[in-house]
Amino acid sequence: MWRRADARLGGVLAALGLFVLGASDDSRADTPAAAAPPAAAAGDLPARIASYELEARLDAVAHVVTGKGSVSWTNASREPTRELWLHLYLNAFKNDKTLFLRSPFGAGRSGERGSDWGYIDVTRLSVRELGEDDLWPRAARTSPDDPEDQTDIRVPLPSEVAPGASLTIDLEWTSRLPSIVERTGYSGDFHLVGHWFPKLARREPDGRWAHFAFHPQAEFYADFGRYRVTLDVPAEMVVGATGRELGSVREGSRRRLSFEADRVHDFAWTAWPRFQERRERIEGVDVRFMYPPGHGANAAESVEAVRFALPRFNRLYGPYPHPTLTVVHPPEHARNAGGMEYPTFITTGGPWWASFSGIRAVEGVTVHELGHQWFQGIFASNEHEWPFLDEGLTTFAEVRALDARHGPASLISFAGLGVSGSAARRAVAIRSGHDDVVAQPAPAFSDFDSVGALVYARTSIILETIANVWGHAALERAVQGYAESARFGHPTPKTFLEEIKRHVGADAHDALYAALFDKAWVDYAVADLECVEVTPASGVFGDQAERKTSPREKAKTGTEKSCRALVRRKGPLRFPVDVELQFEGGRRERRRWDGREAWASFDARGADALVAASVDPDRSVLLDENLGNNSRRARREFGHRSLERLTYAAELAFGLLGP
Amino acid sequence: MSAVGRALSNTRRRLGAVAWAYGLRLLVAWIVASPIARTLSSSVAAHHPRGDAVLFDAGGLELVESLRLSMGVLSSELRGALLIGGVLGWLLLVPAAGLLSALADPERSGPAEWTRRGVQLLPRFTLGYGSRLFCQGLLIALAGVALWLLEPRLPGSWDERQKDLVLVALAMPVLALVYALGAFEDVLRAELLGAPSVGAALRAALGVARRRSSALLVGAVSASLCSLALPIAVAPLVARIDVSRPETWRLIAVTLLHQAVVFALVALRASWLALVLELRSRE
Numbered sequence: 001m002w003r004r005a006d007a008r009l010g011g012v013l014a015a016l017g018l019f020v021l022g023a024s025d026d027s028r029a030d031t032p033a034a035a036a037p038p039a040a041a042a043g044d045l046p047a048r049i050a051s052y053e054l055e056a057r058l059d060a061v062a063h064v065v066t067g068k069g070s071v072s073w074t075n076a077s078r079e080p081t082r083e084l085w086l087h088l089y090l091n092a093f094k095n096d097k098t099l100f101l102r103s104p105f106g107a108g109r110s111g112e113r114g115s116d117w118g119y120i121d122v123t124r125l126s127v128r129e130l131g132e133d134d135l136w137p138r139a140a141r142t143s144p145d146d147p148e149d150q151t152d153i154r155v156p157l158p159s160e161v162a163p164g165a166s167l168t169i170d171l172e173w174t175s176r177l178p179s180i181v182e183r184t185g186y187s188g189d190f191h192l193v194g195h196w197f198p199k200l201a202r203r204e205p206d207g208r209w210a211h212f213a214f215h216p217q218a219e220f221y222a223d224f225g226r227y228r229v230t231l232d233v234p235a236e237m238v239v240g241a242t243g244r245e246l247g248s249v250r251e252g253s254r255r256r257l258s259f260e261a262d263r264v265h266d267f268a269w270t271a272w273p274r275f276q277e278r279r280e281r282i283e284g285v286d287v288r289f290m291y292p293p294g295h296g297a298n299a300a301e302s303v304e305a306v307r308f309a310l311p312r313f314n315r316l317y318g319p320y321p322h323p324t325l326t327v328v329h330p331p332e333h334a335r336n337a338g339g340m341e342y343p344t345f346i347t348t349g350g351p352w353w354a355s356f357s358g359i360r361a362v363e364g365v366t367v368h369e370l371g372h373q374w375f376q377g378i379f380a381s382n383e384h385e386w387p388f389l390d391e392g393l394t395t396f397a398e399v400r401a402l403d404a405r406h407g408p409a410s411l412i413s414f415a416g417l418g419v420s421g422s423a424a425r426r427a428v429a430i431r432s433g434h435d436d437v438v439a440q441p442a443p444a445f446s447d448f449d450s451v452g453a454l455v456y457a458r459t460s461i462i463l464e465t466i467a468n469v470w471g472h473a474a475l476e477r478a479v480q481g482y483a484e485s486a487r488f489g490h491p492t493p494k495t496f497l498e499e500i501k502r503h504v505g506a507d508a509h510d511a512l513y514a515a516l517f518d519k520a521w522v523d524y525a526v527a528d529l530e531c532v533e534v535t536p537a538s539g540v541f542g543d544q545a546e547r548k549t550s551p552r553e554k555a556k557t558g559t560e561k562s563c564r565a566l567v568r569r570k571g572p573l574r575f576p577v578d579v580e581l582q583f584e585g586g587r588r589e590r591r592r593w594d595g596r597e598a599w600a601s602f603d604a605r606g607a608d609a610l611v612a613a614s615v616d617p618d619r620s621v622l623l624d625e626n627l628g629n630n631s632r633r634a635r636r637e638f639g640h641r642s643l644e645r646l647t648y649a650a651e652l653a654f655g656l657l658g659p
Numbered sequence: 660m661s662a663v664g665r666a667l668s669n670t671r672r673r674l675g676a677v678a679w680a681y682g683l684r685l686l687v688a689w690i691v692a693s694p695i696a697r698t699l700s701s702s703v704a705a706h707h708p709r710g711d712a713v714l715f716d717a718g719g720l721e722l723v724e725s726l727r728l729s730m731g732v733l734s735s736e737l738r739g740a741l742l743i744g745g746v747l748g749w750l751l752l753v754p755a756a757g758l759l760s761a762l763a764d765p766e767r768s769g770p771a772e773w774t775r776r777g778v779q780l781l782p783r784f785t786l787g788y789g790s791r792l793f794c795q796g797l798l799i800a801l802a803g804v805a806l807w808l809l810e811p812r813l814p815g816s817w818d819e820r821q822k823d824l825v826l827v828a829l830a831m832p833v834l835a836l837v838y839a840l841g842a843f844e845d846v847l848r849a850e851l852l853g854a855p856s857v858g859a860a861l862r863a864a865l866g867v868a869r870r871r872s873s874a875l876l877v878g879a880v881s882a883s884l885c886s887l888a889l890p891i892a893v894a895p896l897v898a899r900i901d902v903s904r905p906e907t908w909r910l911i912a913v914t915l916l917h918q919a920v921v922f923a924l925v926a927l928r929a930s931w932l933a934l935v936l937e938l939r940s941r942e
Contacts, residue, residue, distance in 0.1 A: 353820075409718070423720040617708075619721075628725075637705055639697065640711065646692035650744070652921070
C-alpha cells in the first residue's frame with residue numbers, strides 16, 4: 001500500500017513544484033507548458049508516460065527494418081530535465097566489443113555469439129515543442145563511461161522540460177536485425193523483432209533517469225504508454241505482434257498491418273511465412289497461438305497451459321487488462337528467440353517432439369512467460385535493478401501453477417518417475433546459495449548461471465519455504481497484496497517486503513529479507529540420538545544424621561529409558577519446524593521447535609527406546625542446505641528398495657546389450 | 660509338431676538351464692548394482708526413519724537430494740560399474756553358451772556340464788560377439804555420418820517434424836540390419852557348437868540364414884516384441900504397488916514381479932535359441 005501513497009504524494013509534490021516553477025519562470029518561452037504530472041490515472045489505469053506511434057517496413061531479405069514515428073513523452077518526475085536517454089538495444093549486437101558480446105566466454109543465457117551483426121542507426125530526432133532542429137547530432141555517440149557500447153545514449157535538450165510537461169519526439173531510424181543471439185533477430189526467413197526502435201528510458205519520480213547499457217544478464221524497464229504501430233511486410237508473412245490488430249491491407253506484394261496496445265511498455269512482433277495458427281478465447285481474452293508446421297502437439301500443450309494458468313493468475317494477481325495475448329513458438333532453428341516475454345506477446349519453444357518427452361518443458365515455459373504478463377508486463381519493476389522481482393516471482397508463480405495442475409510430478413512424468421519443479425529448482429538453488437546475493441542488479445552477478453540459480457530458482461525456493469512454514473494462504477494474500485500495490489506501479493523490493501510483513505508476519509519478513517539481501521542460509525540437523533536405561537538415583541543424599549548413601553545399581557533390562565535427540569540449526573535463517581521422534585514399537589511423536597536457538601534437546605522417558613528422530617519431517621524448509629542430516633536412526637538402514645530397482649535395471653540392460 | 664512347438668517343448672525341458680542362466684545374470688546385475696545402491700541410499704535414506712522408501716516418494720525431493728549429495732562418489736561408482744559391468748557382461752557369454760549347449764544336448768545335463776561347455780566355447784563366442792558389436796558399431800557410425808550429411812540437403816520446404824521423420828525412416832533399414840546382425844549371431848552360435856572351425860560355422864550359418872530367413876525373422880521379431888512388452892506391461896503394476904509406502908510386502912511383491920519378468924525374458928531368449936537349433940536341425 002505504501003506504493004500507492006507514494007504515488008499520490010509524488011503527484012502532490014510535483015504539482016506544488018510546477019506551481020512554483022510556473023510562477024517563477026514565465027519568461028522561458030521555450031520551456032514546454034507545464035501541467036500536473038500524471039502520476040496516477042483513474043481506476044487502475046496507468047498514466048501514458050511514453051506513447052509511441054511508429055511505422056516500420058521490413059526488408060525480409062536484408063533483415064532491415066526502416067522506421068519512423070513519434071513518441072509522446074511526459075516528464076512525470078518531480079524534477080525538470082535537460083536531457084533524454086534513449087536505449088538502442090539492437091546495438092548490443094553491433095560488434096564483439098559491446099557490453100553484451102564482449103565477454104570471450106560467451107554471455108547471456110544462450111551463450112552464443114550469432115553469425116551476423118545487428119545494429120540501429122538513428123537518422124533523425126527532433127522535438128516539436130523545442131523547434132524542428134535535428135537533435136541527434138548532439139547526442140552522445142556511446143554509452144556513459146563505455147566508449148565501445150552504443151546501447152545507452154544521452155540526448156541533450158536545448159531547454160529544460162518542466163515536471164508534468166510533455167514532448168513530442170519525432171524519430172527516424174534503420175534497424176539491421178542480427179542473427180538471433182537472444183530474443184531478437186532473424187533465422188532464415190523467420191523474424192522475431194524485439195528492441196527494434198529507439199526506446200526512451202524511464203524517469204523515476206525523483207528525477208533520476210533509469211538508463212543502462214544493455215547487459216547480457218539484464219532485461220528491461222520502461223514507462224507505460226499507448227503503442228500504435230503500422231508494419232509493412234512482404235505479403236506472404238504471417239505477422240503477430242503486441243496488442244490488437246486493427247486492420248490489414250494488401251498493397252501489391254506487400255501488406256500493411258496496424259496494431260494498437262494500450263497500458264504497455266514495449267512492442268515486439270514476429271513475421272514468418274510458415275506460421276500456423278490457432279485462436280482461442282480464454283477468460284475473455286483473444287489468445288492467438290502461432291507455431292511452426294509439425295508443432296501441433298506443442299501448440300495444444302500451450303493452449304491447455306494458458307487455459308489453466310490465465311484464470312489462475314487472474315484470480316491471484318489481478319485481472320489481465322488486455323484484450324489479446326499472442327503466444328509464439330519459434331521454429332527450432334530460431335530457438336534462442338524462445339522463452340521471452342513482451343507485453344501481450346510471449347515466446348515459448350522446444351522441438352516438435354517436446355510434448356511427448358515426459359518433461360513438461362513447453363507447458364512450463366508457456367506458464368512462466370504468461371506469468372511475466374503480470375510481474376513484468378503489468379507491474380513493470382526495474383528488471384535491470386531488481387531481477388528477482390520479475391524472474392524470481394514469476395518462477396514461483398509458475399512452480400505453484402504447475403504443482404496445482406499436476407501435483408508432485410509437475411516437471412517430469414516419465415516411466416513411473418515423477419519429479420516436481422520444486423525438487424529440481426531446489427537442487428540448483430542450494431548449489432549456488434552461498435555464491436552471491438539474490439536481490440541485486442543483474443549485472444552484479446558473475447554469470448547467467450548465477451542469475452538462473454539465484455534469481456530464478458532460489459527466489460522461488462525462498463518463497464515456497466515461507467509458504468510451507470507460515471502458510472500458503474498467508475503468502476497468497478501477501479502476493480495478492482503486492483499485485484494490488486504493484487499494478488502499473490513500477491514496484492521495488494520494499495513493496496513486496498511490506499506486503500509479506502503485513503500478511504505473513506515480521507518473522508517471515510525478516511527471513512525473506514535475510515535470504516534475499518544477506519545470502520542467509522539454514523541447515524537443520526539431528527546431531528545426536530541416544531538412549532540410556534534409567535537407574536535408581538545413587539550417591540550421597542541428605543546431611544549429617546540424615547545422610548544416606550545409595551549405591552550405584554546396574555540397570556535392569558526392560559526398565560524405563562531416558563532418550564534424547566539433539567537437534568541443531570546451522571546458519572542465520574530461523575524457521576519454526578517440527579521434530580518427529582520415533583520409538584520402538586512404531587509410536588511417533590511430533591514436537592514443535594521455534595528454531596530460534598542454535599540447538600535444542602528433545603528428551604523422552606518411557607519404556608520404549610527412541611529409534612529415530614527427524615527434524616522438519618515434512619520438508620517444509622526447502623532452503624535447508626542438506627536434507628541428508630535431517631534424520632538420524634539408531635541403526636542405519638541399507639537401501640533394499642534401491643538395490644532391488646537398480647539390480648532390475650542392470651538385468652534389463654544386460655538383456656538388451658549383453659551377449 | 661511345428662518347429663515353434665518343438666522349440667517351446669525343448670525350452671520347457673531345459674528350464675533348469677534357463678534358471679541357471681537367469682541366476683547368473685541376477686548375480687552379475689547384483690554385483691554391478693550393489694555399490695551404486697549403497698552410495699545412493701547412504702546420504703539421505705540411511706538415516707531416514709522410512710529408510711530408502713523416501714527415494715520413491717512422489718515429487719522426487721529426497722531422490723534429487725540424494726543424487727545431489729552423492730554425485731561425486733556416484734559418478735566414480737558409475738564409471739566403476741561400467742568397467743565391472745563390461746567384464747562381467749563378457750563373462751555372461753559362459754551362461755549364454757552353456758544354455759545353448761543345454762538346449763542342443765539331447766541328454767540331460769547339469770550346471771557343471773553347462774559351465775564346462777560355456778568356458779570351452781568362450782573364445783569362439785567372444786570372437787562372434789566382438790565381431791557383431793564391431794559391425795553394428797560401424798553400421799551405426801556410418802549411418803550417423805550419412806544422415807548428418809544428408810540433413811542440410813533435405814528440401815527447405817519440409818518442416819522440422821517431416822525432416823526428422825524422414826531421417827528416422829532412412830535410419831530404419833540400418834537399424835533393421837543392426838538388429839538382424841544380432842539375430843544372425845545367434846544362428847552363428849548354434850553352428851559354433853559343433854563346427855570344426857569358425858569359418859565353417861560362418862558358412863553354415865549363412866546357409867541357414869539364407870534358406871530359413873522367413874522363419875528366423877518371424878521367430879526373432881516375435882521374441883523381441885514379447886521381450887519389449889513384458890517390462891512395459893509390468894511397470895504400471897509396480898507403480899501401483901508403490902514401494903514408497905512402508906510395508907515390507909510391497910518390496911517383496913515388486914522384487915518377485917521384476918524377477919519373474921527377467922526369468923521370462925531369459926526363457927523367451929531360450930525359446931528363440933531353441934527355434935534356431937530346431938531350424939538348423941532340419942537342414
